[in-house]
Amino acid sequence: MKGTLNPLLGKKHIMSNQIPKSKAPNLPESLYKLRQRPHSEKVVDTGFKDAVYLMASMVAVFLIAIFVVVFIGSIESMSRYGLKFLTTSNWNPITDEYGAFAAIYGTIITSIFSLAIAVPLGIGTAIFITEDILPRKLREIISVLVELLAAIPSVILGLWAIFVMEPFLRPLFALIHKKLGWIFFFSSEPIGAGIAPAILILSIMILPIITAISRDSLNQVPFRLRQAAYGVGATRSTTIINIILPAAISGITGGILLALGRALGETMAVTMIIGNSNNFSLSLFSPGYTISSMLANQFGEADGNQVSSLMYASFILMIITLTVNLAANWLVKRLSLKY
Amino acid sequence: MTFNNNSRLKYKASLKRNIYNSLFTFISVVFTILSILPLILLLSYVFIKGATQINLSLLSNLPEPPGDDLLNAGGIGNALQGTIIITLIASSIAVPIGVGGGIYLAEYARNGKFASFIRFGTNVLSGVPSIIAGVFIYGIIVSTKIIFNSTYSALAGGISLSILMLPTVIKTTDEGLKLVSDDLRKGALSVGASKFLTITQVTLPAAIKPITTGIILAIARAAGETAPLIFTALFSFYWFEAPTSILEPIASLSVLIYNFALEPYEAQNQLAWAASLILVSIILIMNIITKLWARKS
Amino acid sequence: MSSKFPKKNQNANNRRESKPTCISLQNVTISYKNKTAVRNIYCEIPKEKVTAFIGPSGCGKSTVLRAINRMNDLIEGCTLKGRLVFDGVDIYEKSIDPVEVRRRIGMVFQQPNPFPKSIYENIAFGARINGYTGNMDELVESSLKKAAVWDECKDKLNESGYSLSGGQQQRLCIARTIAIQPEVILMDEPCSALDPISTLKIEETIHELKESFTIIIVTHNMQQAVRVSDMTAFFNAEGSETGGSKVGYLVEFNNTQKIFNSPAQKSTQDYISGKFG
Numbered sequence: 001m002k003g004t005l006n007p008l009l010g011k012k013h014i015m016s017n018q019i020p021k022s023k024a025p026n027l028p029e030s031l032y033k034l035r036q037r038p039h040s041e042k043v044v045d046t047g048f049k050d051a052v053y054l055m056a057s058m059v060a061v062f063l064i065a066i067f068v069v070v071f072i073g074s075i076e077s078m079s080r081y082g083l084k085f086l087t088t089s090n091w092n093p094i095t096d097e098y099g100a101f102a103a104i105y106g107t108i109i110t111s112i113f114s115l116a117i118a119v120p121l122g123i124g125t126a127i128f129i130t131e132d133i134l135p136r137k138l139r140e141i142i143s144v145l146v147e148l149l150a151a152i153p154s155v156i157l158g159l160w161a162i163f164v165m166e167p168f169l170r171p172l173f174a175l176i177h178k179k180l181g182w183i184f185f186f187s188s189e190p191i192g193a194g195i196a197p198a199i200l201i202l203s204i205m206i207l208p209i210i211t212a213i214s215r216d217s218l219n220q221v222p223f224r225l226r227q228a229a230y231g232v233g234a235t236r237s238t239t240i241i242n243i244i245l246p247a248a249i250s251g252i253t254g255g256i257l258l259a260l261g262r263a264l265g266e267t268m269a270v271t272m273i274i275g276n277s278n279n280f281s282l283s284l285f286s287p288g289y290t291i292s293s294m295l296a297n298q299f300g301e302a303d304g305n306q307v308s309s310l311m312y313a314s315f316i317l318m319i320i321t322l323t324v325n326l327a328a329n330w331l332v333k334r335l336s337l338k339y
Numbered sequence: 340m341t342f343n344n345n346s347r348l349k350y351k352a353s354l355k356r357n358i359y360n361s362l363f364t365f366i367s368v369v370f371t372i373l374s375i376l377p378l379i380l381l382l383s384y385v386f387i388k389g390a391t392q393i394n395l396s397l398l399s400n401l402p403e404p405p406g407d408d409l410l411n412a413g414g415i416g417n418a419l420q421g422t423i424i425i426t427l428i429a430s431s432i433a434v435p436i437g438v439g440g441g442i443y444l445a446e447y448a449r450n451g452k453f454a455s456f457i458r459f460g461t462n463v464l465s466g467v468p469s470i471i472a473g474v475f476i477y478g479i480i481v482s483t484k485i486i487f488n489s490t491y492s493a494l495a496g497g498i499s500l501s502i503l504m505l506p507t508v509i510k511t512t513d514e515g516l517k518l519v520s521d522d523l524r525k526g527a528l529s530v531g532a533s534k535f536l537t538i539t540q541v542t543l544p545a546a547i548k549p550i551t552t553g554i555i556l557a558i559a560r561a562a563g564e565t566a567p568l569i570f571t572a573l574f575s576f577y578w579f580e581a582p583t584s585i586l587e588p589i590a591s592l593s594v595l596i597y598n599f600a601l602e603p604y605e606a607q608n609q610l611a612w613a614a615s616l617i618l619v620s621i622i623l624i625m626n627i628i629t630k631l632w633a634r635k636s
Numbered sequence: 637m638s639s640k641f642p643k644k645n646q647n648a649n650n651r652r653e654s655k656p657t658c659i660s661l662q663n664v665t666i667s668y669k670n671k672t673a674v675r676n677i678y679c680e681i682p683k684e685k686v687t688a689f690i691g692p693s694g695c696g697k698s699t700v701l702r703a704i705n706r707m708n709d710l711i712e713g714c715t716l717k718g719r720l721v722f723d724g725v726d727i728y729e730k731s732i733d734p735v736e737v738r739r740r741i742g743m744v745f746q747q748p749n750p751f752p753k754s755i756y757e758n759i760a761f762g763a764r765i766n767g768y769t770g771n772m773d774e775l776v777e778s779s780l781k782k783a784a785v786w787d788e789c790k791d792k793l794n795e796s797g798y799s800l801s802g803g804q805q806q807r808l809c810i811a812r813t814i815a816i817q818p819e820v821i822l823m824d825e826p827c828s829a830l831d832p833i834s835t836l837k838i839e840e841t842i843h844e845l846k847e848s849f850t851i852i853i854v855t856h857n858m859q860q861a862v863r864v865s866d867m868t869a870f871f872n873a874e875g876s877e878t879g880g881s882k883v884g885y886l887v888e889f890n891n892t893q894k895i896f897n898s899p900a901q902k903s904t905q906d907y908i909s910g911k912f913g
């Protein structure tokens with residue numbers, strides 16, 4: 001901090017030191033030619049303020065522009081298919097019929113299932129990192145590892161999913177299908193790319209988010225609450241379940257919803273492994289679609305009504321993710337405990 | 340006596356609460372292993388598989404179009420070049436706007452209505468799925484040919500990435516500046532510095548570390564993004580040539596991985612692994628640098 | 637032992653005390669990482685009496701208190717050498733369950749720290765996890781009454797513990813500790829965050845509690861030590877020869893009357909007459 005002050009204070013120091021030396025009897029006024037701020041300085045000052053104001057406003061401009069562009073793009077499809085778009089799953093550029101039901105269903109089902117896997121794992125990991133089960137050094141390494149792994153691009157996760165994860169898991173999927181095939185979720189033969197591997201790769205992707213945010217929320221719980229619980233003879237598990245987790249619940253819920261938002265919009269890894277099929281099927285082993293994978297797959301080669309329909313699908317995706325993010329904001333405020 | 344006061348102080352593993360406690364610890368250990376293992380497996384696979392593909396010509400050659408040569412898919416030279424160029428374009432838009440916006444929030448608006456609206460907007464923007472940024476740029480630039488009649492281009496790709504970088508840069512600037520002690524501002528103002536001088540010479544330098552960290556992380560994230568590029572920057576099998584290529588489609592590592600992973604040809608798949616190794620290395624190095632840097636203080 | 641540490645051990649004789657020893661500290665040295673906080677403490681704390689730990693700040697009195705129910709386990713790198721005997725066993729032995737120790741030696745902390753739960757749950761939580769099988773409503777009422785906070789709480793048992801004032805919160809924490817019926821209650825400067833009226837009320841509570849509990853209280857307030865305690869331990873700290881950080885030790889342990897009227901050590905005399913601290 002001192003270093004940063006130097007350029008300013010340093011100059012003044014030199015000046016005041018000079019006063020007694022050379023012109024002690026005179027007023028030091030002559031040393032300060034710039035007593036009156038020049039006009040240019042004022043211009044710079046207000047200009048700077050206006051510039052950064054404009055830059056801050058760019059956020060709003062971008063946000064509104066995104067909504068407007070996507071909305072305008074989808075008007076044609078909206079007026080043509082209306083709400084039927086949400087409930088049918090025809091997608092045929094030749095007959096010009098479009099319905100995004102399969103993609104919407106796929107978006108929601110992959111996100112919810114991946115959340116169901118990632119939430120317990122992520123919170124469990126966060127607890128492990130924040131408790132003194134291992135020495136602090138080791139826990140910090142795990143913690144940093146989790147953060148680094150969050151930085152891996154999703155396209156690489158997709159690549160890994162295609163060539164390593166899915167072939168490795170296919171026998172397991174086949175076994176599940178054989179034993180539990182009567183459950184509609186497992187009713188089809190696993191043939192490679194499909195909803196199930198997409199769910200798994202999505203859970204791997206959102207795990208670091210849930211872990212990191214849960215860890216931070218757990219760390220923020222005041223030490224005195226932990227002391228209080230241990231002081232009345234609680235074990236570690238009781239302390240965590242009854243005191244620490246409830247106190248951190250707002251942050252953790254926020255993290256979960258943030259992860260949900262991420263899962264809903266995640267594109268690359270899912271596109272590469274979900275199989276990209278618009279045929280609706282309840283089975284997790286059959287290929288499927290999500291809105292974002294549909295966009296990634298078709299946008300480059302689409303034209304006419306198809307573009308508009310894809311814009312319509314984008315608009316739906318935006319509304320869904322926006323709702324989730326707003327809910328996250330609201331819940332965090334709502335659930336935060338006073339302590 | 341309703342309490343079990345006769346219990347000795349010795350640890351009894353058979354006690355219900357101790358069983359629960361051990362079970363709880365066990366579960367959290369298992370969960371930690373389960374959540375870390377796939378990612379470690381993935382990283383090691385990328386490194387092993389990618390390392391076998393690394394050779395001198397990898398970075399100097401152009402990729403071969405799939406199917407041309409079944410044994411040799413060429414190199415990733417133009418893709419690496421393209422990733423750097425697109426990221427540079429994105430940064431040159433997002434960094435000034437983001438830092439400026441962050442300065443406005445932290446230094447001028449503080450907690451006013453406008454500031455909370457922009458902060459809220461930043462949160463919403465960071466929650467917008469990355470592919471939507473691509474759809475937006477496609478709708479406003481690519482399909483309208485608004486920029487010198489060009490469609491898919493390096494510029495369009497860079498702009499779509501900048502939208503994704505912007506919220507991170509604003510947030511870290513805003514938060515970094517908020518951490519700067521108010522005494523420092525008062526000190527500068529009290530010696531007659533203007534607000535502009537106070538910010539540029541005192542508060543911004545004091546917050547330079549968190550801001551740079553945030554920028555590096557935003558760049559690292561942008562470098563790995565694929566979704567916004569596939570229908571804005573598209574892909575190219577040729578080198579980038581300044582300045583005309585800026586309005587033409589451009590290759591990038593991430594789109595190369597995506598395209599070549601889905602090709603039925605083995606050679607192209609292998610090249611995707613090599614590109615993954617390079618991309619992951621760049622991103623991890625940037626992340627590790629920020630981590631080490633943060634630790635130093 | 638006494639030949640090795642003649643000065644620090646003149647305290648162990650409780651000849652006039654009819655009550656037997658409850659907790660015995662035998663050559664206890666506590667360190668954080670490599671820094672010694674307190675060294676070579678010998679102390680026999682009598683049963684069903686109030687013992688006060690006094691001394692200047694940084695002398696390690698709170699550290700010793702927290703060691704008695706293994707609260708220091710929560711602080712990474714905190715180690716204890718020597719023996720700390722309670723109920724016939726060294727509670728720092730490997731085979732000891734610290735949770736069990738804390739169930740029998742309760743603690744009230746410097747800052748009131750109610751759980752972020754209702755007032756009722758604040759009491760019931762500890763009792764429930766300790767396996768209480770009786771009538772919970774009765775326990776809550778009697779504990780709050782014993783801690784002299786029932787009148788303030790009885791109409792809002794379902795409200796958050798944080799709706800109470802600081803002094804009331806602290807008495808809620810005392811009630812919470814009473815509810816698990818420990819044998820010993822440790823109090824770490826329980827009044828330091830409170831106003832004089834709340835302090836007075838808590839002191840009254842302590843007077844009532846000593847009928848049935850052994851109480852050890854850390855206080856920086858000498859008048860408080862005189863008012864509430866039967867026995868007083870005076871701790872001091874001195875820098876090591878190498879000029880390192882200060883290390884605390886027990887100077888003198890005796891009847892409170894004795895300590896304040898005719899202390900055996902000069903530093904005790906200096907401290908109680910306000911010359912330092």
